[in-house]
Amino acid sequence: MQLRTIRYKKMNRQFKELLRYIICGGVTTVINLVLFYILTKWGHFYYLLANIIGYYCAVLINFWLNWKWVFKNEEQKSTSHKLIEFVKLRSASLVADTGLFFILVSILKCPLYPSRIGLSAVIILINYIWSKYKIF
Numbered sequence: 001m002q003l004r005t006i007r008y009k010k011m012n013r014q015f016k017e018l019l020r021y022i023i024c025g026g027v028t029t030v031i032n033l034v035l036f037y038i039l040t041k042w043g044h045f046y047y048l049l050a051n052i053i054g055y056y057c058a059v060l061i062n063f064w065l066n067w068k069w070v071f072k073n074e075e076q077k078s079t080s081h082k083l084i085e086f087v088k089l090r091s092a093s094l095v096a097d098t099g100l101f102f103i104l105v106s107i108l109k110c111p112l113y114p115s116r117i118g119l120s121a122v123i124i125l126i127n128y129i130w131s132k133y134k135i136f
Contacts, residue, residue: 021131024066025124028059032055033116035053051101063082089130101119
C-alpha cells in the first residue's frame with residue numbers, strides 16, 4: 001500500500017511539473033510569437049533576425065519561470081551555472097530552429113507565420129527534455 005502511495009505521489013509530481021512546463025512554455029511561446037510578429041510586420045526586420053531576438057527574449061523569461069516554478073529542485077547548482085547551461089542548450093535549439101525555419105520559408109516557400117508556429121511546437125518538446133534532464 002505504501003509503495004502505491006509513493007508511486008502515486010511521484011506520478012502526481014511529474015504530472016504537475018509537466019503541466020507547469022506547458023503553461024510556462026505557452027506563455028513564453030506567445031511572447032516569442034508576438035515579438036516576432038511585431039518585429040517583422042511593424043519593424044520590418046528580416047524574419048530570421050526577428051526570430052533570434054524574440055527567441056532570446058523568451059529564453060530569459062523562460063529560464064526564470066522554469067527555475068522558480070517548474071523544476072523546483074534542491075540541487076545545489078548555482079543560478080549562474082544553470083543560466084549558462086540553459087542558454088547554451090537553448091542556443092543549440094535556436095540554431096536548429098533557425099536552420100529549419102530558413103529551409104521552410106526560403107527554400108520550400110512555406111508561409112512565414114504558420115511555419116513559425118509549427119516549429120515552436122517542435123522546439124518546446126525538445127527544450128522540455130533538455131531542461132528536465134540537463135539543467136534542472
